[in-house]
Amino acid sequence: MDLNLKNFAKIEQKYNVTETVVNGVYIWDYIRFGVYNEIREKLSGNVAHDRPKKTLTNKLRKVSLLIKNLIYKNPFLEEEKGCILYGHERRKKENDEYYWDIYTDTIHDLCSIDGVSFESDHLLKHNTPAKTDELRYLDLVKYGSSIFGKLARHIPNIPDSEMSKLESIEYTIQRKFGVSVSIVNRIMQKLSQRKFEIFMYKLVLQSISPKIAVVVVSYGKETFIEACQSLNIPVIELQHGYISDNHSGYHFPGSLKKEYFPDYLLTWGSHWSNAASFPISNENVIEVGFPYIEQKKKKIDPTNNEIILFISQGTVGKELSRFAVSVANQLDNRYKVVYKLHPGEYKRWEDEYSWLLHDEITVISDEKQSLYRLFSRAILQVGVNSTALFEGTYFDVPTLLYTETPSKVSSILIDKSGAKRVTTVRDVIRSIGVEKKVIPNKHMFFSKNAKSKMCSTLSSFID
Structure with a gap:
């Protein structure tokens, strides 16, 4: 059976x-994304993101982070605020050096x-200055919750009926994929850490007493969301990337x-608001736009179109990078x-x-x-299914999709932005010289007036 x-x-x-x-917990919520991702990685051999290795050095780094957090940026010492913004752990260095x-x-x-x-750490560090x-x-x-869980030797009790069901799912996945x-091991680990983690989150939330909590990337933050729910704090997610009916963090079909x-989910545009079966009502999915890309485009002056920009990602990097060399x-x-x-x-x-x-390729690492400045210089962008390809359309960059098999992403980009599918170097060469034109449907992906919509929407929840 194909994995989708x-x-x-x-x-x-x-x-x-x-x-x-x-143990009173909807446990599949905690592991669904991780299970699906593990299957995908084992089948493809591609890893989407770097992960810290399990070494003694990294264990000591975790302890060091914990100790430093006692005296530096300790969340338990924060005063009352109207809003908590639980952001993305990966920060980006801008021209202002922040x-x-x-x-x-x-x-x-x-x-x-x-x-x-x-902020959670990214690969066992926090980028500064923030x-x-x-x-x-x-x-x-x-x-802290991980250490407490191990010291307390908390072993969750999974009833026999549920254990049998979980083992049957493991067997079915093995047979089908x-x-x-x-x-079972994933669940045991999650339940053990959650016991202390949710207690600590509740203490922080009660101290800060926010009217709303905003999150980026909700999957992986289930304990925080569960803690907010227990204290009747509304949780609002900001879209951070591609959403589709093949994304296990967002699509929940049928029952x-x-x-x-x-x-609530605040999306970049109308396309994303209808891209998946979200587990919330339609009126709670609100189109606001992406203020960051809107502000950045205003500050970038048009330049000569001189580069063919390849947009990589871990799941397709080997194949796409070889193709880039062939083109070069x-x-x-x-x-x-x-x-x-x-x-x-x-x-x-x-x-x-x-x-x-x-020698013929410039790698941005x-x-x-x-x-966005690269988009302003690009005569073409080439990729497979990266979210960045949609961002390229906001800059009116013609899109080439390196794929023989139609996918959801390629179909959307072809239908809505005039993208073309390529499989050979000759296909790319033929596309050079295509005039850069305004892409008419780009505001389906990135709504206009994002700053105004974002600020007014969040303020309406707080006031």
Whole structure:
């Protein structure tokens, strides 16, 4: 059986997994995204994001983060605020030399909101200096709860009936997709950490007493959301990337549901508001736009179109990077291939994509060069299914999709933005010289007046 969310959902519905309650917890909410992602990675051999290795050095770094958090940016010492903004752990260095959370720092910068940001570490570090001073780290909660769970030797009790169901799901996944995943172990680990984590989150929330909590990337933040729900604090998610009916963090077809999902989802545009079956009512999915891209485009002056920009991502990086090399070998001197890595590829590309160490290709492996400035220089953008391709349409860059098999992303970009599918170097060469025109449907992806809509929407929840 091919792996896609439709086939995966059939297994979920067969075993009624989203109704599964263990120790009073809707446990499938906590593991769904991780299970689906593990299957995908084992089948494809591609890893979407870097992860810290399980070494003694990294264990000590976790302890160090926890100790530092006792005295520096301790969330338990924060005063009352109207809003908590639990942002993206990966910050981006901007021209002002500050590291931005492009989702939440934009709100701090543009909107008059009484809020404090929460941040988890990214690969065992926090990038500094951060753009906002209203920032608290969550290392105490994240690693403190893990340590307490191990010291207390808390072993969750899974009833026999539920254990049998979970083992049946493991067997079905093995039979249908040909890979093994340990669902029971995932659940035991999550329940053990959650016991202390939710207690700590509740203490922080009660101390700050926010009227709303805003999150970026809700999957993986289930304990925080559950804690907010228990204290009647509305949770609002900001869209951070691609949403579709093949995204296990957002699409819950038929009878499937998710208890620990935000109460509201603020999307970039009308297309995204209708791209999946969300586990909340339609009126709670609100189109506001993406203030960050809107503000950045205003500041970038048009330049000469001189590069062919490849947009990479971990799941397709090997194939796409080889194709980029082939294209570079056939270009004349008027144009240059620029290969923009996904941040999750920065640390491993030289080992995994060694063929990119090539005189004819410029590899962007850090945040020093703005992606949006690259769009302003691009005559073409080439990719597979990266969210950045949609951002490129906002800059009116013609899109080439390197794929033989039609996908949801390619179909959308072809239908809405005039993208073309390519499979050979010759296809790319033929596309050079296409006049850069305004893409008429780009505001379906990125709504107009994003700053005004975002600020007024959040203010309406607080006031």
